[in-house]
Amino acid sequence: MLLAATTTSTVTVGNQNCKMDRLKEQRIAVKFCVKLGKSATKTFAMLHAGYGDLAMKRTACFKWHGRFKDGLQSIDDDECPERSSTSTYDPHVDKINTLVHENRRLTIRELAEECGIAVGSGYEILIGKLKMHRTSYLSAVTVHTIITNISHMIEVTAAFCHT
Incomplete structure (x- = not known):
């Protein structure tokens, strides 16, 4: 065989x-x-x-x-053209960078809408291109709780000292 x-x-x-x-x-x-x-x-x-x-x-x-x-000689696969992404080009990156520096509280959805791009592209620009990562919600809540507890302790201590 x-x-x-x-x-x-x-x-x-x-x-x-x-x-x-x-x-x-x-x-x-x-x-x-x-x-x-x-x-x-x-x-x-x-x-x-x-x-x-x-x-x-x-x-x-x-x-x-x-x-x-039909006469093909190569055993390799045909090359597939890559799809270029126009959403992550420099003008969009610059605009998102400017918007974030003006107002850091904007969400990815708001940034994407402002630039006219998909939310996934906005995420790719922020995380991939600009290397920006937001602090976790848990950290913000924890800091707020600590500050609230300290303020409460100060108030209790002040009230105790004045009596």
Whole structure:
């Protein structure tokens, strides 16, 4: 069988690099089958016989078979263009920075509405770009409680001393 030698490859489930290596190895096998004139159905049967449950899916095998048959030489995936985010550009960062310095009590939602961007983008600008982290509500409550307790103790002490 054509793919019998490839069944000795080590595959660790959960390791992305091994999975990619296994897929590239199978693409090479598909490319070889195309050069031998094997049909896509026969190629998939050979992959399934060699790799068992770890073989690429039937649709992927047929896709790669067609690509190699059409003259594609590379076994690498096509490059996917990244989506650029316009919400975290410098003008928005500058505007949010200015707004925060003018009024530190603004919420992320208010900042986002003011700039016309999504709340998630506002969060990304504050945390990711400007490295601003708000103090936790618990800390603010704790400080307020301590101040209130100290004020109460002073009042009690003052009332006790005057009697």
